[in-house]
Amino acid sequence: MGYPDPDVPWRLDMFYTAVGLRIEERSGLMTSPMMEMKPMGASDDCFTASGWSLCRDIHRFGFETFRKLPEVGTKLVDDAPAAIEAYRDVARA
Numbered sequence: 001m002g003y004p005d006p007d008v009p010w011r012l013d014m015f016y017t018a019v020g021l022r023i024e025e026r027s028g029l030m031t032s033p034m035m036e037m038k039p040m041g042a043s044d045d046c047f048t049a050s051g052w053s054l055c056r057d058i059h060r061f062g063f064e065t066f067r068k069l070p071e072v073g074t075k076l077v078d079d080a081p082a083a084i085e086a087y088r089d090v091a092r093a
Contacts, residue, residue: 011061011062013033015069015073016033017032017033018073019073019077020032022077023076026077026080027080027091029091
């Protein structure tokens with residue numbers, strides 16, 4: 001499969017940065033996406049988001065339509081308060 005087009009990791013980073021900023025606005029807690037790109041096999045651990053492995057699926061990052069982009073982002077932002085509450089000490093560390 002090779003390395004992805006350089007725009008793909010940039011779009012992925014911009015998407016999660018925007019989601020993090022919105023979560024920060026709502027929660028008052030500082031956020032930032034944490035991603036590290038490694039070739040397959042360089043680590044046994046692969047970043048996962050929404051149930052897919054970044055190591056294998058970064059080539060497919062995108063949305064079928066522009067309407068899907070804010071829908072997915074809004075869902076992530078809306079789900080954040082439950083995660084913050086469930087891991088209150090970690091979120092405030």
